Amino acid sequence: xxxxxxxxxxxxxxxxxxxxxxxxxxxxxxxxxxxxxxxxxxxxxxxxxxxxxxxxxxxxxxxxxxxxxxxxxxxxxxxxxxxxxxxxxxxxxxxxxxxxxxxxxxxxxxxxxxxxxxxxxxxxxxxxxxxxxxxxxxxxxxxxxxxxxxxxxxxxxxxxxxxxxxxxxxxxxxxxxxxxxxxxxxxxxxxxxxxxxxxxxxxxxxxxxxxxxxxxxxxxxxxxxxxxxxxxxxxxxxxxxxxxxxxxxxxxxxxxxxxxxxxxxxxxxxxx
Amino acid sequence: xxxxxxxxxxxxxxxxxxxxxxxxxxxxxxxxxxxxxxxxxxxxxxxxxxxxxxxxxxxxxxxxxxxxxxxxxxxxxxxxxxxxxxxxxxxxxxxxxxxxxxxxxxxxxxxxxxxxxxxxxxxxxxxxxxxxxxxxxxxxxxxxxxxxxxxxxxxxxxxxxxxxxxxxxxxxxxxxxxxxxxxxxxxxxxxxxxxxxxxxxxxxxxxxxxxxxxxxxxxxxxxxxxxxxxxxxxxxxxxxxxxxxxxxxxxxxxxxxxxxxxxxxxxxxxxx
Numbered sequence: 222x223x224x225x226x227x228x229x230x231x232x233x234x235x236x237x238x239x240x241x242x243x244x245x246x247x248x249x250x251x252x253x254x255x256x257x258x259x260x261x262x263x264x265x266x267x268x269x270x271x272x273x274x275x276x277x278x279x280x281x282x283x284x285x286x287x288x289x290x291x292x293x294x295x296x297x298x299x300x301x302x303x304x305x306x307x308x309x310x311x312x313x314x315x316x317x318x319x320x321x322x323x324x325x326x327x328x329x330x331x332x333x334x335x336x337x338x339x340x341x342x343x344x345x346x347x348x349x350x351x352x353x354x355x356x357x358x359x360x361x362x363x364x365x366x367x368x369x370x371x372x373x374x375x376x377x378x379x380x381x382x383x384x385x386x387x388x389x390x391x392x393x394x395x396x397x398x399x400x401x402x403x404x405x406x407x408x409x410x411x412x413x414x415x416x417x418x419x420x421x422x423x424x425x426x427x428x429x430x431x432x433x434x435x436x437x438x439x440x441x442x443x444x445x446x447x448x449x450x451x452x453x454x455x456x457x458x459x460x461x462x463x464x465x466x467x468x469x470x471x472x473x474x475x476x477x478x479x480x481x482x483x484x485x486x487x488x489x490x491x492x493x
Numbered sequence: 494x495x496x497x498x499x500x501x502x503x504x505x506x507x508x509x510x511x512x513x514x515x516x517x518x519x520x521x522x523x524x525x526x527x528x529x530x531x532x533x534x535x536x537x538x539x540x541x542x543x544x545x546x547x548x549x550x551x552x553x554x555x556x557x558x559x560x561x562x563x564x565x566x567x568x569x570x571x572x573x574x575x576x577x578x579x580x581x582x583x584x585x586x587x588x589x590x591x592x593x594x595x596x597x598x599x600x601x602x603x604x605x606x607x608x609x610x611x612x613x614x615x616x617x618x619x620x621x622x623x624x625x626x627x628x629x630x631x632x633x634x635x636x637x638x639x640x641x642x643x644x645x646x647x648x649x650x651x652x653x654x655x656x657x658x659x660x661x662x663x664x665x666x667x668x669x670x671x672x673x674x675x676x677x678x679x680x681x682x683x684x685x686x687x688x689x690x691x692x693x694x695x696x697x698x699x700x701x702x703x704x705x706x707x708x709x710x711x712x713x714x715x716x717x718x719x720x721x722x723x724x725x726x727x728x729x730x731x732x733x734x735x736x737x738x739x740x741x742x743x744x745x746x747x748x749x750x751x752x753x754x755x756x757x758x759x760x761x762x763x764x765x
Binding site for chain 2: 261268270368369378389491
């Protein structure tokens with residue numbers, strides 16, 4: 222029996238990845254987590270592939286300094302455009318959010334039409350489409366890039382009745398509604414914050430797939446199968462960011478859906 | 494007579510500063526320009542003061558490698574929150590965009606009510622208000638942060654009839670309209686791209702002050718007074734960015750208002 226109390230490393234371009242941490246805390250309360258949010262360089266999804274790869278490698282090198290047992294890439298953009306490079310850089314098991322979200326969507330769809338939302342880089346990569354085709358070949362997909370969604374979320378424009386968020390959602394969701402998608406992958410960990418806004422535009426009959434939730438489920442399964450679950454009574458949670466920690470708690474509470482008491486520290490990611 | 498053919502260094506968080514370069518090209522066609530746009534880390538205006546200072550120092554150290562005679566900080570955020578630190582880092586005359594914009598606004602206002610738009614960091618700094626008070630003490634100011642304007646511009650949402658841009662502008666301009674400002678400082682070099690959108694919301698009677706234009710005028714005056722104008726027949730223009738150069742020309746043509754034929758090169762700003 223090789224149980225493993227080492228923490229799990231999680232990183233994201235900013236604080237959106239905390240929606241994945243929230244699901245991990247719920248599903249895996251015994252696990253310790255080391256989170257890095259690259260708040261000094263967010264967003265990733267409007268940058269080039271080469272820059273995203275460079276940033277992802279630095280993020281992984283930082284997490285590897287913390288004696289972690291696995292890495293969850295909570296960033297839809299990195300998971301889509303730099304997964305192979307990230308896995309090569311890592312020395313521990315490393316998973317992204319694409320595969321879990323795709324399995325969730327394939328389970329949910331009835332009419333076999335799946336919509337995909339993501340950052341510009343994610344949509345350009347066609348990572349979700351490729352992952353769907355690798356499992357099933359009779360699925361129709363329709364995707365759209367949502368470059369304003371991350372700035373909207375990072376600046377607090379995600380409440381149900383926010384008019385700018387609703388207008389942006391209407392524009393981005395138009396082709397998915399026209400193509401009659403019955404399941405939509407929210408292909409970026411920021412997007413679950415816009416769930417109410419998106420649901421109000423597409424209606425309650427469309428299933429929204431939260432990549433963070435799917436990743437937490439896949440992680441739990443993987444840790445169990447590999448006898449790597451933690452024996453801690455309660456996991457410890459440490460948070461690191463690359464910009465000031467000043468407003469961290471304010472936003473973190475939003476993303477985590479609860480008050481968090483853990484410490485947060487600023488680090489210089491450019492030196493990793 | 495000490496005329497000076499060395500280029501002028503200009504930097505911005507991204508490509509918005511090219512609106513200032515456009516005005517410099519028009520007013521000072523003999524001057525050579527070295528431009529750096531930090532496209533790998535844009536935006537600056539939603540980050541903390543300490544991070545903005547760190548990035549600004551790196552930008553200046555990069556420009557100083559190019560045998561420049563002066564630096565124009567075409568970034569409203571750096572000009573507002575890090576001007577003193579930037580000047581300390583620089584070894585050549587260095588100017589921001591705040592002072593010129595304030596003088597332009599003071600000349601334009603009739604009812605002595607000046608509105609100020611800027612990034613979150615700019616508005617928090619109250620740099621424009623302080624610069625106004627340093628010149629005149631009977632001016633009423635009203636300011637508002639516009640955190641979505643830079644993402645809107647950088648993603649191409651700035652055309653006159655763009656509904657999302659109009660809705661955001663209506664929200665951000667509301668207090669300025671309510672307070673009856675007759676002059677509005679567009680306190681960020683990205684914002685002149687939204688001039689048509691902003692004008693459609695506030696009406697044609699309100700004067701919009703373009704900080705890039707004012708900076709170009711102030712620069713010309715300063716070079717003339719100090720006998721530092723260039724004797725070149727035509728200035729040479731070199732452009733550097735920190736993310737991929739791939740879409741540079743596409744956006745640069747928008748910001749410069751003409752096709753540009755100059756070369757562009759990617760550099761690693763984190764090493765400066």
